[in-house]
Amino acid sequence: MIAKASAPAKTILFGEHSVVYGEPAIAGAINKRAFITIKDSEDDRTIFRAPDIGFEAELLTREKKYILLKGKPGIIRYILEVLYTLHDHTPIDITLNSQVPIGSGLGSSAAVTVAMLAALYRYHNIRFNKKSLAHDAHMIEQAVQGVASPLDTLVSTYGGLVYLSRNKKVEHFNVNFNVPFVVGYTTKHGNTGKMVKDVKNLKTRNPKIINPVITSMGNLTNYAKQAILKRDFNKIGELMNINHGFLDVIGVNTLELSRMVYNAREAGAIGSKTTGAGGGGSIIALCPGKVEEVAKAIARDDNVLKIRFTRKGVSSRVYK
Numbered sequence: 001m002i003a004k005a006s007a008p009a010k011t012i013l014f015g016e017h018s019v020v021y022g023e024p025a026i027a028g029a030i031n032k033r034a035f036i037t038i039k040d041s042e043d044d045r046t047i048f049r050a051p052d053i054g055f056e057a058e059l060l061t062r063e064k065k066y067i068l069l070k071g072k073p074g075i076i077r078y079i080l081e082v083l084y085t086l087h088d089h090t091p092i093d094i095t096l097n098s099q100v101p102i103g104s105g106l107g108s109s110a111a112v113t114v115a116m117l118a119a120l121y122r123y124h125n126i127r128f129n130k131k132s133l134a135h136d137a138h139m140i141e142q143a144v145q146g147v148a149s150p151l152d153t154l155v156s157t158y159g160g161l162v163y164l165s166r167n168k169k170v171e172h173f174n175v176n177f178n179v180p181f182v183v184g185y186t187t188k189h190g191n192t193g194k195m196v197k198d199v200k201n202l203k204t205r206n207p208k209i210i211n212p213v214i215t216s217m218g219n220l221t222n223y224a225k226q227a228i229l230k231r232d233f234n235k236i237g238e239l240m241n242i243n244h245g246f247l248d249v250i251g252v253n254t255l256e257l258s259r260m261v262y263n264a265r266e267a268g269a270i271g272s273k274t275t276g277a278g279g280g281g282s283i284i285a286l287c288p289g290k291v292e293e294v295a296k297a298i299a300r301d302d303n304v305l306k307i308r309f310t311r312k313g314v315s316s317r318v319y320k
């Protein structure tokens with residue numbers, strides 16, 4: 001039997017990090033996906049392969065351990081956690097193919113987790129729906145990262161543009177968001193678990209300064225929601241720039257992220273900000289009428305990813 005699933009990556013427009021403290025956030029699924037294939041094993045071993053990142057490991061699912069055969073570890077922890085939680089330990093072959101730059105703030109961890117869960121549910125013929133899948137995927141991210149908001153796994157599951165409110169209500173924007181965005185990314189990676197921990201420590205050391213910043217990030221997100229509904233691009237851009245400033249305040253900005261953010265603005269972007277956990281990774285720039293100019297300016301020093309928002313969330317199939 002072969003079970004296959006795929007899930008989209010995402011970009012956070014507003015509210016990364018503050019969302020971890022219950023503030024609202026807005027994120028959209030993008031047309032870059034992670035694909036998982038699960039097959040019956042041909043020998044007695046469970047093997048995980050990710051050819052795009054040159055990774056291969058034998059998994060000892062009972063012990064939640066692995067024997068590294070190729071590449072550097074990291075993403076494997078999400079796969080192992082899913083198997084440890086759900087799998088009956090029969091030997092299987094797992095392949096990850098991904099269009100998503102890994103560890104770059106575009107939610108590869110959530111896309112991989114959601115696709116892995118969906119494929120495994122299919123493999124075991126377990127019924128699931130998007131609500132239960134998003135919940136389970138969030139639990140996996142939380143177990144691996146220590147702290148995680150439900151945002152990335154929600155977007156990877158449902159697709160589309162999502163607003164997550166202060167009381168964790170999910171709203172799906174019903175607007176045409178075919179808007180000219182450019183994503184820039186560096187080859188220097190952050191690690192979400194570490195970045196979230198660093199922000200928490202900064203907040204604990206300086207509560208009177210950082211707590212109001214986190215609240216302001218939430219307030220800004222609520223203004224952004226209104227601006228998106230009105231398709232007021234200038235306002236969206238202005239709020240993105242403010243959001244970037246707040247991300248700098250909480251310590252997740254880097255030289256490379258700043259370089260991309262300001263290169264984009266100089267080339268005509270009306271808003272640009274770090275997206276995702278920071279510490280390396282990606283920026284997103286809103287640039288109506290200036291896509292080529294902005295892409296060229298970012299590409300001078302860093303990498304450009306052309307993205308579109310997509311309504312397509314998780315998808316899965318089984319072949320007998």
Ligand SMILES: Nc1ncnc2c1ncn2[C@@H]1O[C@H](COP(=O)(O)OP(=O)(O)O)[C@@H](O)[C@H]1O
Nearest residue numbers: 073074075102103104105106107108109191192
């Ligand atoms: N080359 C790589 N091979 C395997 N795992 C990697 C590699 N680069 C990064 N990772 C891991 O992938 C995961 C990426 O998740 P995360 O830090 O949440 O970033 P994102 O979700 O934005 O891609 C981390 O666990 C990181 O250790």
Ligand SMILES: C[C@@](O)(CCOP(=O)(O)O)CC(=O)O
Nearest residue numbers: 016017105107148149276277
């Ligand atoms: C920093 C955070 O808000 C987003 C992290 O996104 P990513 O893993 O960097 O793609 C953490 C979270 O929401 O769990």
Ligand SMILES: [Mg+2]
Nearest residue numbers: 107109110192
């Ligand atoms: Mg992640």
